[in-house]
Amino acid sequence: MIKKSVFSLLTLVILASCVSPKVYKELEAKYADLKKENRKLSADYEELVTAKAAAENDYKRTKKAYDEVLAHRDKLQADYNATKANLDNLKSSYDALEKNSSAAIAANSQKNRELLAELEAKEEALSAEITRLAKLKKELEDRSNRVAELESVIAAKDAAMTALKNAISSALTDFEGKGLTVEQRDGKVYVSMENKLLFSSGSWAVGSEGRRAVNQLGSVLGENPDIAVLIEGHTDNVPYSGNGPLTSNWDLSTKRATSIVNILRENENITPENLTAAGRGEFAPIETNSTPKGRAKNRRIEIILTPKLDELSRLLNEQ
Template sequence: MFRKTSPLVFILASIFLCFSCVPTRQFQELQSKQQNCQDELEMEKEKNLKLSESNNELSGKLDVLNEKYQNMLADTVQLSRRLQSARERLSRMEKSNQDLLNQLAGVQAGNEKETKALLSQIKKAQNELRLREDEVLSLEKEMDTRKRALDTLQAELNQRDQRLQELESALSRKDEAVRALKQKVMSALTGFDGNGLSITTKNGKVYVSMDEKLLFKSGSYQVDQRGVEALGNLAGVLAQNKDINVMIEGHTDNVPYNGTGELKDNWDLSVKRATSIVRILVLNTGIDAERLTVAGRSKYVPIGTNASPEGRSRNRRTEIILTPKLDELFKILESN
């Protein structure tokens, strides 16, 4: 006969099954967030590449327009000289024609033969005079056409130059904003230098890199009190600079994670550490959570060799990447 199973056994089994599902769901959610972060990072890289290519293309177009303008200007100068020469020849022809008319008036009382010869010369001179007048008229029309084309090209050149100046000015303001942001971050984190903190700029962004020893105990994703203090100071800067997007990236070395519980590997550890930092930053009500992005990079973006303890220590870090918004720059590019 079968022995009757105790209801307590069924209750304990149900509880065990429920709790065993939680880490799996959390891991799937973290994987989804990781993919979203990676996609957004790629989009930012693509935007920066588009900005660089558009700037180069605009500079190239400006060079072509400058060359075209100089060539047309040279042609216009040459045409102006031709027109001046034609006008001088026309003036000489008119004087010569007047001289012949004067001669005709003087010999009207002479013989018929001389009169016919003089009339023939006058007719020839008048025909040549008409040809010169037609030439001058044609050159004046061509000159007028060239002038209108030159004015149009000059206007386009001025417009392109203005757009390029606007773009260069916007880039300069962005670079100045990055420098100012770096200085503010450095001032806010004074006292943490040399304790696992470094602040650098690269590709128009400010990188705040914090070593594991500043934020976490080994294998943990709970932020130490010293790290909470540093993150609180940084949050104050971010709250005052609302046009800054923030990416928090967790990094590990290549040593496999052998912990227990909900963390299975370095992917989990890097994501959980980045998430822990975000939760501290958003305690500052001046920071809009929509500006924040979390990413776990595991062991795949090292900055040092994993063959030495020193290199592995450098790789176990969290990077907070601050990016000024590029809305102004993209508006200028779209207007082109």
């Protein structure tokens, strides 16, 4: 953590020396917002999965309690029936003894009163267990409904993201094998475009083929206004050696991400508030930088599409 903080401080010093204070502050604010939003979305997603697991565990515990109370009720019912049968037998005996002995009648009467009192106590216990059983059954139904609702919302979000992934893959079919990949993981869709499809070496100007790919992606995003779009620029670890206002890979990656955002903003159906640009420089590689092939993979634009989780947040807040 200390190394990362020192590194971040050095990077900020470099950025501050290469970019105007206004641009630097804007980029710093956008990147901070991006990190905050990314952490929030990841936390929301993890919280949702945790809430689902907790709800399922509560459901299992309530179901177990329900079964135990049901068995207890059945036992009380059996005890009640046995006691009632015993009482009936005693009443029959009472009728017989009444003819023969007043003492026996008195004893039998006392026993009868005791059995009646016992029977009333068992009836009260049975009634209390029936009430408790009804309460547990209602809790079980409520928890089951909550689990079902959470599962339904998660399934709907996953289905929507799968449909989005398929739509993007279909729209970008022409660019298969040209450094473009579309993946779905952790509830998000990742569109990765290698720089060979988008930019010339050291440049942040998008070529005609790359612009066509971004425009076709934008046509899909324009039909999905509830998707947050994060555009990240990445480079390899070869130091930037170009001329002009940029002096580092971080500057270059940020400028390239912003170029993609500017093309997407040309589509009036895309809400600008849903777009975020960020430069990651060489600090988030997906392959080794020790080979030309690995460095080519690391030089990329990564577009991360995230569904808005307002409905899931509402369900979690109702817990």
